Amino acid sequence: MPAPRIKICGVTQAATLHACIAARADYVGFNFCPPSPRFLSLPAARDLGAQANGRITRVGLFVDADPATIAEAVEAAGLDAIQLHGSEAPQTVAALKARHGLPVWKVISVSGAADLAPAARYAQAADLVLLDAKTPKGALAGGLGLKFDWTLLAAWRPSGPWGLAGGLNPANVAEAVRVTGAPLVDTASGVETAPGVKDMDLIAAFCQAARS
Template sequence: MTGIKICGIDRAKVLEAAIAARASHVGLVFFPPSPRFLSSADAAALSLQAKGRVIRVGLFVDPDDAALTEGVATGLDAIQLHGEESPARVAEVKARYGLEVWKVLPVATADDIARSHAYHGAADFLLFDAKTPKGALPGGMGLRFDWSLLTAYRGPTAWGLAGGLNAGNVAQAIARTGAPLVDASSGIESAPGVKDVTKIVAFCAAAHRGA
């Protein structure tokens, strides 16, 4: 079964919809500039609701240790690093918190796939996402990259696909890439940061059909 991550969970109703639709992971955003940002109190409430039912992944962008500690305290199963974190920093975070650590790698060219090798042994999971324009948010922009670039990936680290995925293209994405996990955010929203339950259900159904 292909894993499904619904990123940017913001409300109890949305979380319940994701779980009912058989998502395997949910993402809680701890990056203040994002329209999907959660306060620690809201994240803790959602995390408690999700505990034992779905894997909880906290999304951070170049966080310092204080931000990570506060986020991890809300109750997370994994840490997703979505900034310019080096392999050494990824390994440090893993050692400090003892949680699974994901590293997001922005992709525009084959060279971006090749640089993933630097993270083998540091990250537990690699998430290939579309590279966004300079000055824009690092993800959740609805952009996608050329999926054929992933044929160059031969690394030992588990991986997933993000970037511009929605109910209309996720089955094709799985068929073309063999992605073990797909991650959606803006493609399941009615407006930036506003998750759409109907779109979440449709996305998960399409992903399960394409698996």
């Protein structure tokens, strides 16, 4: 089985960005959802985006954001891809792709087998579907360290490129890849010592474990 691609999400500091690059992560995630402890302002995104340019792929995370907000972030950070973590429809995905000429990822929240069905609706519009654990109603979208039952994917047949998120950390990512065959793994809280506070050693350990 080929080693999965790796995304470290919610990066807000230059030192963390450089740790991701040193650990050979494939993607770095910039969070533009204001309630999140990992929220990145546009000035900070501009600085980090410039440092990341040509060294690691920059993915911007949005939750039901308006097109103008997304456009500002794309320009400020020089984003290479857009990740949608809200209730955005396939038409919204297609419109963003057409407007920005960038790959668009769509997060699908999963708690049971029935939650996998909507992934097919985005097969034609999204460049990648990211399966994440469903969070409690009213909670922030993602970044809570929750995971879903990976065995649900045993009978699932993806319609296109996909990745796995939700509760992944250095201790369980290798098992997650073994069970699901995920071609991409995404972590945020799994490499933190507190909400929004990334740990350099955990980033290195996560990347090593994912490739093992």
